[in-house]
Amino acid sequence: MKGRRFIYDEKLGEVVEITDAPAKKLKKYKSYTRGQPSLSCGVHTSQIQANIEYNKKMGCPTDYNSKGQPIITSARHQRDFARARGLVNQDGIFS
Numbered sequence: 001m002k003g004r005r006f007i008y009d010e011k012l013g014e015v016v017e018i019t020d021a022p023a024k025k026l027k028k029y030k031s032y033t034r035g036q037p038s039l040s041c042g043v044h045t046s047q048i049q050a051n052i053e054y055n056k057k058m059g060c061p062t063d064y065n066s067k068g069q070p071i072i073t074s075a076r077h078q079r080d081f082a083r084a085r086g087l088v089n090q091d092g093i094f095s
Contacts, residue, residue, distance in 0.1 A: 037069035044068055058084035
């Protein structure tokens with residue numbers, strides 16, 4: 001049995017269940033298939049290019065969105081990014 005999926009419909013102002021709707025109707029909703037922005041590791045927008053180059057040099061290429069937040073694509077990428085930047089993740093996913 002497939003799990004039920006829900007989205008918030010801004011026009012209706014309520015949460016609605018997604019049925020077997022055509023995929024083109026679902027494209028307007030935000031998708032994190034490419035990765036998820038890290039809110040805590042953001043940089044100023046003027047520093048984005050320098051951080052992209054630094055991350056490549058450290059062996060962890062990372063894209064940034066227009067707000068300066070790095071796009072984390074997986075748990076391994078998160079671990080490598082944190083190690084390259086000298087950060088520690090306190091939630092126990094890695095050390």
